Structures are given as structure tokens and as C-alpha cells.
Amino acid sequence: MRPFDQPVVEAGRVGGELPSSGSGGRLRAFAPLRRLTADTDLLLNGLCVLFAVGFIALAVRSAAMSGAFISTDSLFMTAVCLMLAGVFMVSPALMLWERGLLKMPSFAIPEGEALIDEGPIHFEGSMRLFLNVLGGLLVLTVIEVALAYFQVPLYIMLTILIGLSLIKAALIVAYFMHLRFERMSLVLTLIPILVVCICLLFIFFPDSTRSLNLRTTRAGAVATPEAR
Amino acid sequence: MSTEAHAVDQSTLAADWGGGTFPYHVGHKKLGMWLFIVSDAMTFSALLIGYSYVRASSDEWPAPFHFYPSVVFSTVMTLCLLASSFTMVMAVGASARRDKRAARRWIMLTMLGGLTFLVLHLYEWYHLIHDYGLKPFSLPAEWAREWPNAPPLFGACFFTITGLHMFHVLTGVIYLGWIAFKIRRVRHEDVEVSGLYWHFVDLVWMFVFPLIYLMSVYAE
């Protein structure tokens, strides 16, 4: 087994362009601000902090606005918001820990363990691209939720929801699942058969509406032995 | 010109499909996972179609979810999954750069997103079962009064579909945990394949969320 031929990049360096030595992590916290802002890590973690603050605010609002704090809804929302805030704090906390600003038990990988040689690795797409896709997905989700909020008539809503969900699914498949960067032949193998089969399942629906139309007794009027 | 291009195309085709090579330039595990995803997508499609079928054949269907808190809550769950999908892409990216530590860290973040989703989801189940009295086989009395012609299938559909999805999330978290644990010994392809599975779980939710939650928003 050949040793790993590239220097192991410091954990947490998403950009990956900065080489680092094993102990240089702490020093980087004092590097110039410009260099830090260039780091996409910080952007993401900033977003996380923002989310966390937002959720704490929501939790406070939920606790303060509800008449009875000890009610399921209130407890539910408060607890959930606080938990989410905690979740969003994890990534920034991890970043701080990596930069030496926060002490935490280490789960570092033991040194000296042999790595596998796996030949050239193919990966396309940048953090910016994936952030854009994530943004797109979030926007579509928000639109979907807004439809529900504005009480759009059910059938119109269903149509739009399915359309939007298909777009979301396509985004996930194309970018997150990387299908866009695979060969066309793979796409042509996987997608058409799936689409055809799922479309076929829609043939069920005439029967569904038919049983609705054929039903003579409406519920509530189901014949009971006494009624007969 | 065009004939030449055609000829080149033919020879690539022959080279790709002539044996002794990977026709899609994709290894076994990745192809296998893709096929599994196709298969699993059929399972979920069948379930969602079944749900739509019984809903369409019912005189009435309950729309019990208030926008706040239910839909907001499930939106938060959606955001968790979307965020975890993003971190998973970053994990795969890190792994592609052979940055195993970053990969492990991103995977752990992904698992965290998944676990959060699970916890929120279980809380929601608990809430629906205990506070509302929704059961797989019957509607809560309050809902039954409001939608008297509705069949008792709301709970059945809800728990079956979200339950199966939850099972997938749980499997995914365990799978990712295994990959994170063995990150030094696994190949990049393994990380990528676990990512595919995770994104698929996310993708399924992109249909479950609108069809189960948003289509059941209470008309205020």
C-alpha cells in the first residue's frame, strides 16, 4: 500500500487552497480579516449563527406571546426553536474549535494510519454552485409554504406543488447527486425508466375517482343492522 | 465534418460498451446505489400514489394542519434536511480533495441534520398521537366531527409514509456514521455513494412534505 501522496489538508478547510502545517491552525485565527472573509467557511458559519439567533428570537417570542406557557403548543415551539438554535450553533462552534478558540474533546484521526490509493478522483462543482442550489431549493420551499399560507385552492395548489417539487427533485438529482456531471448514457439509463414507471402508476386514478362516483351510501349513512 | 463527428461518436460508443471498461465511467458501488435509488423511488412512488388514490376516492379528507405551528414546524424539518444535504455535498467535495478530516466533519454535520430531523419528527408524532389522538386506524374525535365523511385513513397514510421515510433517514444516519467512523479506510467512492443515498432521502421528503403537509393545511 503506497502512502498517501498528497499532504493532508487541515480539517475544516473547505476552500482547500490554503496549505497548512499540522499546528498552524491556531495561528490562522489571527490572520488578516480579508483572508478570513475570503474563506467560504466563515460565510456559511455566519449564516448558521444568524439562523441560530433567529431561532432564539422565535423561541423567546413563542414563550412570551403564548398566554399559557405550560401548554403543549408553547412548550413544543419553544423547545423546538431552542433546539434548532443549538443545532445551528454546532457548525460555528466546530469552526471556533478548529481555530483553537474553543476547547473541545478531540475526535481527530489517529496519525500514521495508511490511506488507500484510489487513483484519480473526479469531482465537479464548487461551493458557490452548491450554495446557489441550496438557495434555489430554499426559495422553492418558501414558495411552496407560501402557497399553503395563502390558502390557494386545492387543485391549483396541487399542480403548482407537484411542479415545484419536480424542479426541486431535479435540482437535487442534477447537482447534489451529481447526475449532471455524469455521462449522458447514465442519465438516459436511469431517468426514463423511472419516469415511465411512475407515470404508469397514474393509471390507477380513474378507478379511484370512479369508486368515489359509484358510492351510493355516504359515510354516516352506512347501513347499520338496526337501521336495516 | 458531420460524418467525422459521427465516426468519432461511434468509436467512443464502441469503446465504452465494448467490454473491459465501465460503460458509464462509474464504479460498481455507485451504479449499484443508483439502481437501488431507482428501485426505492418506486417504493415511495407506490406509497404516495396509494395515498393519493385513497384520498381521491374519499368524499372528504381531513385538512387538520394549522399553518402555525404544524406547517412551520415541518418547514423547519425540511430546512434541516436541505441543510444536511448541502453539508453532505461538502463532505463529498472534501473527500474528493482527499481531505478526510473535513469529510468526516461534514459527514458528522450531515448526521446532526438528520438526527435533528428525526428528533423533530418523532416529537411531531408524539404530539399528534398524544395531544390530538391521531391513530393509524382512526381520526381524533374532533377531526371526525369536523370532517364527518372522511375515512379513517389520514393517520394510516401519514404514519406509513412518514414512518417509512423516517426509517430511511435513520438508516442513512447509521450508514453515514459508519462511513465517518471508517473514513480513513473507505474510498472516495464510498463517501460519494453514502451521499447519494442521503440526497435520495432528502429528495423523497421533497415530495412527502408538500403532499402530506402542505396539502393538508387547515382552512382558517
Added chain:
Amino acid sequence: MAEAETIHDVIQPAAAHAHAPSVAAHHHGPPTGFIRKYIFSVDHKVIGIQYLLLAMAAVLVGMLLSVLMRMNLTWPGTAWPLLEILFPIGAKGGVMTPEFYLSLVTMHGTMMVFFVLTTAPQGGFGNYFLPIQIGAEDMAFPTLNMLSFWVTFVGFVALIAAAFVEGGGPTGGWTGYPTLSAIGGKLNVPGMGSAQNLWWNGQNLWIISIAIFCVASLLGALNFITTLLNMRTRGMSLMRMPLTCWSWFTTAILALLAFPVLLAAGVLLFLDRTADTSFFVPGGLSDGTRVLTEHNGGSPILWQHLFWFFGHPEVYIAILPGMGVTSHVLSTFARKPVFGYRAMVFAMFAIGLLGFFVWGHHMFLSGMSPYTGMAFSVLTLTIGVPSAIKTFNWIGTLWGGRIRFTTPMLFAIGFVSLFVAGGVTGIVLGQTSLDLSMHDTYFVLGHFHLVMGVAAIFGMFAGTYFWFPKMFGRMMSERLGKIHFWPTFIGVYAIFIPFHIMGIVGMPRRYASFEEYEFLRVLDPVVLFVTIAVIITVAAQFLFWYNFFWSIWKGEPAGDNPWEATTLEWSTSSPPPHDNFGGRVLTVYRGPYEFAVPGAPDDYVMQTTPDAAEENQSPLVQGGSEISGNGHNGHKH
């Protein structure tokens, strides 16, 4: 590890595989211990034989069940003392109850369709010969392969257990139609299984067994597809694959897409039984004295849709491998290339594709809209076109050949005969108006037993006699094989042709006895005749078993290529070594059926035989190695 790398480089056909992330999975040396070698083996050959043995066990059970059914139909109300010992509840006093008869029907159907017709041709022969025929050293996921088999085995055990549990056997039929399957034995309804509502009743176990089987099958299917696409050796282009490989490939695609739907349906049905949901339980269901379900939800039709969405492709899952084997065997023993190879491939794919479009023809009587029925009817009749193409090509293959009437050849010809005989009644049943009167009669039983049951079994027999020398290194006895063939061939016709007549007279299927139907009295001699035919045919099968097990140890030793066939499995030893080709990497130079090639020294040319003219140019092979040098990541456009 360094050593492993070197081995790896030696056995990989192309450099591309050296960079393959997961090829390392195949670096298992030959196992040594008994358990790793024969029980939990990851060798596809051992797993294939395990599948075959499982199918043999299942077919034995299924056959005995059919004998029991015939006994009850012919001599209803007779006490069979032995039965009481085995089934103290179902056959109290040795007399079969109608519920017991229904569970026999269910067990027979499920056993045969799932554990024989699906496992043996695909799991058994496919596992054993697909990797060898494409020149691979194992399946793409050997461990997953082992897992598939053992999961299938668990499903088999669950199904066997279903017959014996206290709650009574499964009564829903192999199609598991609700409402019987959803509430049978549950609501304390007379005539719907046992009185107690036991959780471990046969119907629950049946669903569990089927769900397990679905998981195993879809895992197996993705393994097959990956193997076939990714692991073909140099020069083995798709159009040089034997038709058997094509059939396993098509079957695997069908299984991959159809089984998950049944899995979903099974989950819903299981919830109906155990969590009291009502997906498939209609409202207002009454047993005549009281209303059992006081709601208005649930639709048994939904189950029928979901089930047959799976069920019709399943029919092709059973028959397509038989078609592949038949084409292969016919060509080999007619010493002629397969007539219209490309047409055969496209016909196979057309059948597979159309198989997804026609499930509605099982449901003409569900009250579907006449327009939908019409569409399904037309599509169903369309399947006749590719089926006819295949039949004509088989006949074309035989035409003018120097036919060697060996046992596998006889069974392959028998397959064609049965497929045609069963297929033409399919045309009858495919028409809505005719199906209305034929539905659920013995006519249907005759049709599908001939076309997918017995024909597929004949495909398996052909495969067994044909490949036995390769699997065990010894020939099966030709004389016994021929003695086996004739009673079987005549016997199945003697059984199933009368079925058509009974169906036309109006005998409904799944009835435990016809004593009370005066208009069916006229059929009594026919019923007796069929039963005698069944007993003789079943007895003839023991010849096969005897031949099989006797030949494993005592058969005449076979050489590497006893049939003078051309495909890759015949270019290795019998049985093949652990890595199939002893470390050799084969290169394929030609199509699979080069018999009677003008100018060739023998009347057959192996796929691995280089041909001077072809070796010089061979753009295919060179292209292949060029690509592989770059690994699998390059070549982006």
C-alpha cells in the same frame, strides 16, 4: 496489502478496473472452511447452486401441495389419516376443510411463483452463469449476493411456517386479494380463517415472507444489472452477449422496478392486518348479519392495481430466462446461429417493456372503465407481436439445422411448444369481452400454467440438463433424461388441456369442491383423468431428482465443452475454478452463436477464438484498453 494489489492487477481485464473503487471487494481467495465454502459463500457459483437447491425444495413442496389439491377435488370429504398428523387444525380427522384447501392454493401459488419460477431461472442459473458468460470473475457485489440468497431463504422459511402456525394458513391466494387477505382470520368472521385473532397467523407470515422476498429480489436485481453493465470482459460488447445474458438483464430490470411496488403494497396490507388501518378494507363491509367496517375508506381495487403492477412483470420475470435458455440451447443443438439475434434482443426488451403496460388485463372484472379495459386489451394483444417474433425465430433457428436431439434440446423444443400452446389462449383472455366469461375459471389456470408455469419449468429443465456438466463436471444420464422428458411433456398437456375445457364449461378456480354444482357433474371423469395425470407426472419428476443427485457423484465425467458450444462458460474447466477462469483474462472476438461458420475448422467457433482478420483491426478492443488507461473518470465532453 501490496500483494493484494499485484493480484488485483493480474486478474483485472483492463487497467480501468485497477482504479475501480470497489473492485477490491472481489479479492477473496478461495475459501477454505466448510461454512465459508458451502454455506455462507460469496462465490456466485455456490450461491447459484444454493438457489437451485432452494427452488428444488420449493418445487417439491409445491408439487405435493398440488397433489393434495387434486385429491380433495377428486375425492372430496375423504379422510386422509396422514394429513391429520401434519395439520391437526386444517384437516381435522384427515378431512380437508375449505379453508385448508384455500391455504393449499395459496401456498402452492406462492411457493411456485416466488420461490421456484423467480429464484431458479434468475437466482440459480443467472447467478451461476451470468458472470461466467460475460467473462467476469464474480458478481459485482458478492457479499450482497450472499445476503440476497439468505434473505430469500428466510422468506422461504417464513412461508413454510405460514402453513403450520396455529392461526391457520394463508388463504388469500398468491395474489393476496383483500378483503380476505386484509381481514381474514381477524374479525372473527365465519369462513375467513381461524376463530382466534392470533398475530402469528398464516396470512401475516405470508405478507412477511413476500416482503422479505421483495427485498432480496430487488437487491439481487441491482447486483445483476451492475454486473452485466460493468463487468463484461474485453470485447464482450452488448451485442455479443449470449441471449441468456440478455434475458437475465431484462428480468433484472423488471424485478428492480416491479418488486418495490409489491413491497409497498405488502407494507400497506400488513398494516391493514396488524395496525387496523383500512387501506384495502372497504367501508360498509358486511357478513350478512352485521356491518364489519363502519367507515367509507379503503379500496380493494388499490391492492389489485399495486399487486398487478408488480404481478404482470413478475410473469415475465418467470418466463424470460426460460426464453433465453431456450434460444441458447436451440442454437447450440441445431448447430446454427440464432435466427435474428437482434430481433430476439429487441423482442425480449419489447416484452419486458410492454409487460409494464398491461397489468389491467388481470382486472377486467374489477369494474374498470370500458375505455381503460379497451386500452389494456389492445396493449395485451400487442405483446403477441414480440412473442410471435421470438417463436418464429426459434423455428427459424431449427429450420435446416443439423439437430442433435439431446435432453436439453428436447426440453427446449418442449418450451417452444408449451409457450405457443399457452400463448394462444392468452390472446383469448386478453380480450375484455371473452375474459368476462373466462375470468377466474379453470381456463385461466390452464393458460397461465402452460405459458408461465410449465414452460418456465421446461426452460429450467433445459438449463439444468444443459449446464449440469459445467456445474458439476459430470454428465446427467441422457437415457434417464429422455425417459423423464416424455412423461413430463405428455403429462403436462394431459393436465392442462382439460383445464381449458373445464373452464369453458364454467368451473371456477379456487373452489374446494364442486359437489354442489350439478352442471359440473359432467366433468367428473375429466377431473379424475387430470388427477391421474398429475400423479403420473409428479412421479416422473422423481426420475429427474434421482438423475440429478446420482449424476453429481456417479455421472460420466464431462470435458470442458461436452456440447461443443461457443460461449465463455465452455472455455473454462468443469466445474470452473473459484475465479472462473483461473486468473486468465478472456478477450472476446465474436458473437455468441457462431455455428457452421464457412471455412472454420470445426462446425463451431468459440467466442474466445481469435480470427486473423479481426485481430488485425479490432478497433473495439484497442478502444477499450485506451479508455481503460485513463481510468473511469476521464472522457468528459
